[in-house]
Amino acid sequence: METITTPAGNTLAFDRIAGGDAGTVILVGGAFSYRKFPKMVELAEKLAAEYRLTVVNYDRRGRGDSTDTPGVYDVENEIDDLAALVAAVGPAALYGWSSGAGLALRAAQSGRIPDVTGVVAFEPPFVVNHENFVPATDLAIELHRLIDSGDRSKTVRFYMKKAMGIPGFFVETMRFTPFWKNLQATAAATAHDWAVMAPFMRGEALRAEDWSGVKVPTLVAAGAKSDALLRTGARAIAEVLPNARHIELAKLSHNPNIAILTPPTGEFLSGTGEYADFSPVTH
Structure with a gap:
């Protein structure tokens, strides 16, 4: 385990798995996830071993071995945490799962982390209509x-x-x-x-102007076995991002089979294979 202290004084704990010379990716977990979560560990190990990526798997604030500021809940603080982590490990792509994908995208949108090189967003839970579940605003x-x-x-x-x-x-x-x-x-x-996630779970269509700052190549992935809400949200964010590719993977759900999820993720991030195309999508 390695740690850094953020400018705000919080401790962030992370594991770094050196895979080779294909670049660095930071794994950003979602709700209830932490760096020792078995599927995050499996993904980290496979990306390093099979795609020569250096993988940084960290505890978001308030999880595992990272500290928190109790009672203070602001996405800007988590973006600051990611900025500090990127500053410590060098230029890196962000891989986010569920609300972690939302955080990765919002961090890229912020413009405050210029060394983010790309984003993989796996099933960010955007709620863009009222056809399925919509959380209460309060x-x-x-x-x-x-x-x-x-x-x-x-x-x-x-x-x-x-x-x-x-x-x-x-x-x-x-x-x-x-x-x-x-x-x-x-x-x-x-x-x-x-x-x-709260501003984007109101059953309202996503607006391109809210995401125009995500200039880096982005892969938005969903599982064909996942709920319609998640599949719809993935398509919706891909449609408004400036430079995104959307894929839906057969036999995959929100509790993913890492063996299915790893190849497109690894190819996209390492620039090899079928999913290496970073060219912009015309909407």
């Missing part, structure tokens, strides 16, 4: 109350049901699985995920 009030109360189990259940739209039956079943304790460990950090 969701943060109850979420912050639950976090302040210290009841991590209730926080997890609330966020999964009310922010992610997971049916209650599935959420209650998860409580009896071994990984429930890991979900609880990152419960308080869900407020950061909501800060990232």
Whole structure:
């Protein structure tokens, strides 16, 4: 484990897997994710071993071994964290999963991290119409109350049901699985995920002017087995980005088979193979 201290005084913990000379990518996890999450570790190892990428797998603030500023939930702080991390490891692409994909895109849009070289966004949960689930606009009030109360189990259940739209039956079943304790460990950090995604989960169409700053080549990926909401959101963001390619992968869901997800990700980032084309898409 390596650490850096951000200009704001927070500690960010990360693992760095040296793969070769194909560039560096920073993995940005989504809600309930952390750097030791098994599928993030598997993705990191495969990208390094198979595509010669140096992979930086970090704990976002408030997760794992990274510190937080309790009660302060602002996407700008997480963009600052990424800026500090890129400054420490050198020019890097960003790979984001779910709300981590939203953070990666917002970081690229900000213009504050000039050394971002590209983005892979796997199923950012943009909610762009009212055909499926739309979270309540005042969701943060109850979420912050639950976090302040210290009841991590209730926080997890609330966020999964009310922010992610997971049916209650599935959420209650998860409580009896071994990984429930890991979900609880990152419960308080869900407020950061909501800060990232809330403006873009209102059932409104995405606007190109809000994303015109994402100049770097971007691959937006979704799984054909994922919910319609996620597939629709992936297509919608790809359509408004200046330089994006959209793919939908068969036999893949939001809980991805890393063996299926790795090849397009690795080829896009390393500039090799079928998915190496970074040329702009004409919309």
